[in-house]
Amino acid sequence: MLELANIGVRFGGLQAIDDVSLSVAAGEIVGLVGPNGAGKTTMFNVISGTVRPQSGSLRFDGHDIAPLPAYTRARRGIGRTFQIPQPMHSLTVTENLTVAQRYGTGRVDARALAEILDLVQLTDHASRDAATELSLTELKALEMAKALATKPRILLLDEVLAGLEANGKRTFTQLLADIHRRYGLAILIIEHDIETISTLCPRVAVLNFGRLIADGTPDIVFSQPDVVASYTGMVAHA
Amino acid sequence: MFAQRIGIYVALAIALYVLVPFAFAGNLYLMSMIIASLTIGGIALAWALLGNLGGLVSFGHAAFFGVGSYASALLVMKAGWPIGASLLAGGVCAALAAILMLPALRLRGPYFALAVLAYAHIFRIIATEWKGLTNGAGGIGNIPRFPVVFGYDFASKTGAYWIVLSLVLAFALIYWRIRDSHAGLALRAMHDSEDATRAVGVNSVLLKALMLFLSAFMTGVMGAFNAHYINFLEPDYAFSGLWTMLPIVAAIFGGYRTVLGPLIGAVVVYLADQLVFKALMPIGHQIVLGALLGTIILFAPEGMLSVFAKRPWRPDRTRVTTGLRDA
Numbered sequence: 001m002l003e004l005a006n007i008g009v010r011f012g013g014l015q016a017i018d019d020v021s022l023s024v025a026a027g028e029i030v031g032l033v034g035p036n037g038a039g040k041t042t043m044f045n046v047i048s049g050t051v052r053p054q055s056g057s058l059r060f061d062g063h064d065i066a067p068l069p070a071y072t073r074a075r076r077g078i079g080r081t082f083q084i085p086q087p088m089h090s091l092t093v094t095e096n097l098t099v100a101q102r103y104g105t106g107r108v109d110a111r112a113l114a115e116i117l118d119l120v121q122l123t124d125h126a127s128r129d130a131a132t133e134l135s136l137t138e139l140k141a142l143e144m145a146k147a148l149a150t151k152p153r154i155l156l157l158d159e160v161l162a163g164l165e166a167n168g169k170r171t172f173t174q175l176l177a178d179i180h181r182r183y184g185l186a187i188l189i190i191e192h193d194i195e196t197i198s199t200l201c202p203r204v205a206v207l208n209f210g211r212l213i214a215d216g217t218p219d220i221v222f223s224q225p226d227v228v229a230s231y232t233g234m235v236a237h238a
Numbered sequence: 239m240f241a242q243r244i245g246i247y248v249a250l251a252i253a254l255y256v257l258v259p260f261a262f263a264g265n266l267y268l269m270s271m272i273i274a275s276l277t278i279g280g281i282a283l284a285w286a287l288l289g290n291l292g293g294l295v296s297f298g299h300a301a302f303f304g305v306g307s308y309a310s311a312l313l314v315m316k317a318g319w320p321i322g323a324s325l326l327a328g329g330v331c332a333a334l335a336a337i338l339m340l341p342a343l344r345l346r347g348p349y350f351a352l353a354v355l356a357y358a359h360i361f362r363i364i365a366t367e368w369k370g371l372t373n374g375a376g377g378i379g380n381i382p383r384f385p386v387v388f389g390y391d392f393a394s395k396t397g398a399y400w401i402v403l404s405l406v407l408a409f410a411l412i413y414w415r416i417r418d419s420h421a422g423l424a425l426r427a428m429h430d431s432e433d434a435t436r437a438v439g440v441n442s443v444l445l446k447a448l449m450l451f452l453s454a455f456m457t458g459v460m461g462a463f464n465a466h467y468i469n470f471l472e473p474d475y476a477f478s479g480l481w482t483m484l485p486i487v488a489a490i491f492g493g494y495r496t497v498l499g500p501l502i503g504a505v506v507v508y509l510a511d512q513l514v515f516k517a518l519m520p521i522g523h524q525i526v527l528g529a530l531l532g533t534i535i536l537f538a539p540e541g542m543l544s545v546f547a548k549r550p551w552r553p554d555r556t557r558v559t560t561g562l563r564d565a
Binding site: 048049050069070071074075079080082086087088089090091095096098099100102103104105108146147149150 | 420423424426427429430431433434435436437438439440441442
């Protein structure tokens with residue numbers, strides 16, 4: 001479904017992404033992990049169209065999407081959330097979702113919106129609360145709801161669990177599993193919590209200093225010495 | 239409820255068309271002030287499309303006003319166009335002038351505002367230097383006035399009032415329809431977070447460009463109206479910064495994202511300035527406007543109308559706690 005081949009992104013003197021190839025199949029959940037500054041969010045920006053890579057190819061459903069702007073990619077089925085939630089804060093929760101659905105899918109379907117609100121447990125806030133009045137957990141739920149309203153076929157989730165307490169993480173992990181089961185969409189998720197990633201994702205890819213250093217099942221990937229070293233900062237000894 | 243609201247608007251419109259001329263037609267000075275305030279109100283509505291809805295603060299609307307003025311005057315005087323058609327053509331020419339401002343749409347915040355200000359200055363220089371067409375700094379005199387239609391002279395104060403009132407009400411309707419449409423919602427969303435809006439499928443550049451064209455068109459029509467109302471044009475007047483500054487003050491003062499806010503703001507601000515502050519303080523009376531605007535921004539940032547719209551008897555919103563909040 002999503003195929004990135006030999007992607008390279010350079011910001012001035014910094015090689016943020018270095019020759020990374022990664023693919024995500026339809027309906028697959030893939031965890032994207034790595035230490036801070038590894039290039040994970042840059043990868044999301046490349047896929048969603050916010051950042052243009054200097055090299056490599058980017059295909060979605062077999063089509064070259066590299067020349068397409070971000071809004072067209074969203075309409076083609078690439079939904080994303082932001083690490084720091086970016087609600088349209090002067091709009092109500094429903095209006096946030098209405099914009100996403102209207103422009104992401106070309107029409108407004110009130111029943112589908114109600115279903116999404118119910119799924120992310122924001123129904124009670126639908127018409128009364130502006131997005132600025134939401135708690136962090138609710139803002140993260142709104143981020144996901146906005147992405148879901150565009151009817152994506154792949155969902156890019158950028159640290160949706162960050163900043164949540166243990167209960168919140170469990171609730172969200174269950175929510176992600178529900179979303180995956182109900183909509184059957186592919187999910188690429190950035191997350192630092194190894195336990196959550198191991199529970200949720202049958203496959204994990206690891207970035208370090210812009211390079212892909214591992215890609216496989218969680219138990220194999222997280223036992224690789226260079227992956228451990230990338231997190232601990234210790235030199236790997238084979 | 240909806241029918242009742244429409245009924246109120248219709249009654250209000252009739253009162254504006256009939257009662258105002260009936261009450262003030264004998265006072266030509268006051269009628270002039272009312273017409274000028276409505277002209278500013280029309281520009282304020284056009285500005286609010288970009289500024290209040292889309293968050294694009296334009297310091298360049300004087301350019302659209304000036305281009306509309308000159309285009310309409312020249313089309314009537316040199317090409318023999320009827321004034322009705324030239325009013326619309328003035329708007330179209332202003333929208334065409336806005337094409338030159340498209341590159342500025344890539345900028346945000348103060349950078350956009352400054353880029354548009356620079357563009358606006360270019361048009362003033364063109365109007366001054368292109369003497370063969372505009373007569374340069376000497377200006378254009380004897381611009382044809384509004385015609386007599388069915389025996390009624392629309393060049394009279396009351397006739398001009400009816401024309402400008404009709405234009406302004408049409409603009410208010412356009413503003414209302416856009417604000418309450420999905421495009422209006424997307425504009426407001428874009429104002430909050432352009433990246434997030436693009437990520438859900440909104441073509442933000444196209445939307446901003448369309449609003450810029452529409453805003454320029456509306457401002458150009460007001461400029462065209464003004465040219466035939468005052469019958470004289472010169473670059474320093476047609477492209478004066480006041481045509482930018484006063485509508486901005488009106489749009490912010492009146493009400494943030496309300497339909498009538500920019501209009502009421504324009505009437506209140508202009509009439510208060512001209513009839514009260516100027517009488518009390520003949521030199522530098524605009525300083526009071528500045529102080530007033532500062533007060534509004536500090537204490538009622540959503541505008542004057544929001545102060546009246548607040549209903550203290552309305553119960554506070556009770557937050558309903560969700561499982562997610564607790565989690």
